[in-house]
Amino acid sequence: MTVVDLGCGSGVLGLMCLRAGAAKVTAIDNSSMIEAARMVYDAAGFGGRVELIRGMSTEVTAAEPADVVICDQVGYLGFDAGIVQYLEDARRRFLKPGGVLIPSKIDLDLAGIESEKCYAEVSRWRAESLAPEFRGLGRFAENVKCPVTLERAEVAAGPAELGSIDLREDAPDYHCWRAELKCERDATLHGLAGWFRCELSEGVWMTNSPLAEERIQRPQAFLPLAEPVRAKAGDSIGCTIMARPKEGVLAWVVEASGKRQSHSTLNGMLLGWRDLGAGNPLAVPRLNREGEARRAVLSYCDGVRSVAEIEELVWREYPGLMPTRQALSDVVVRTLSTGAELD
Ligand SMILES: C[S@@+](CC[C@H](N)C(=O)[O-])C[C@H]1O[C@@H](n2cnc3c(N)ncnc32)[C@H](O)[C@@H]1O
Structure with a gap:
């Protein structure tokens, strides 16, 4: 089969495909890692069966459609590193009709987390030692998704299945998923955490779940709460996750103990007019x-x-x-x- 390795980095996935019998690999990377991939393929003796393309996958063309497109842009949460838009484009332009996408499907899990360690990014903005005029900046930290490496014991509520994205189909631009997280014990919930289980081929799954015996060494995504929530064993925590994967925006709402807390990565960005202006079709640009x-x-x-x-x-x-x-x-x-x- 012929393979496109989208975001090839060092070329490891394409190399595994070649070793498994692929006839040809087209390796695409938008960074200088394409040179690392060149070295790896040459050193493995496959240089002659690889086409290297430097550029964003969405902006380059491949010589011919392939039987397989493989890609590792699953990030921490499954959809937060661009895989949805990259594979949607690749499916149309790089894949033969009936070709195989790896991964093909991403399932998302959500849990309530008790962890002072994860919460440090938020709590440090409230520290006595911090000059008061800087404390206002903490509201950005409360709206940022953080990569963390969770211990099993830090998962205090849930996990629950949040939703699923089938990469073989066009995904909606906007997702709204709801989950009820059951508290396993009395706990102070400092935030939520999400992770993925993605299907590589029928029956073969890859996960970064902190609860899985066999998992890849990749952090999970921590979504903090401005105010930690005290919960008792058996309590149910209502959570809503809203996502625009193609725009990289994520919002989380938690309802517990009669209180509702709402966060969004949009509120965690320092957006100036420069960041917003170029996306406004009515703005009139002048060269700087x-x-x-x-x-x-x-x-x-x-x-x-x-x-x-x-x-x-x-x-x-x-x-x-x-x-x-x-x-x-x-x-x-x-x-x-x-x-x-x-x-
Ligand atoms: C997470 S690394 C994965 C590397 C490799 N596939 C692996 O499994 O180790 C992602 C690499 O893809 C590149 N990349 C990310 N999105 C890309 C895109 N849409 N087009 C081309 N390169 C991309 C990055 O520059 C980086 O080198």
Whole structure:
């Protein structure tokens, strides 16, 4: 079979496919890890059966559709590292009709967590030793999803099955899942934690559950509560998780002891007008200094001039555009490394 290894990193998954008999692997990675993959495939003697493509999977094209697309972008929570949108795109453009996706399905679990250790990211903003003017920043920490490595004993309520995402089908942009978490013992719940069980092929599952005997060494996602909740054995904690996987937004609502707490990663982001403006179709953009410099660099990139000649021309023709020669050099490298092919 032919295989696309999407986000190949060191190339480990593609290598396993080749060792299992794959005829060819197309390995895609948007970072310099593509060079690590090249070394690994060459060292394993498979260099001739691998096509390496540097770029975001959503922005590159493959020579021909493959029988299998394999990808490890499951993150901590299953859908928080981009797998949903990457495989949706890959299914359409890189996979033969009837081809195989690995993983094919992600199941999500949710639990209530008692853990001062996990809660430290929130509680440190309330410490006596912290200057009062910084304490307001704690509201960001209360809305951030944190990778944590949980002990079995820290799971105090649940777990419950939250939902499931079938990667072979188009997923909705918005999910709203509800779960009732049964308290196993008296506990102070500091937050929720989520993890995944993903199906690699029929009957073969991979999980980062802290409760599983056989699990991969990957953290779980901790979702803190602004106010820890006191719960008794047998209590039921109502939880709602809302997610926009393609936009990386996650919200969690907890109802317990007659109180409702609501959090969202949107409230954990330091969003300035710059972050929001480019997503507004009605905003009217103007080139800033970096944009001007990039435009100048690209306008001199004609397939004949060298990098040094391009830099020299921009330095001479656009005096004062960048404050120092070093700053211009950096823009030249940034612009050409993504906007040009270099021989
Ligand atoms: C979590 S690592 C996994 C590496 C490897 N597959 C493994 O299992 O060890 C993800 C790698 O994929 C790259 N990556 C993530 N999303 C990508 C995408 N959509 N297109 C190309 N590369 C991507 C990252 O730069 C990183 O090198």
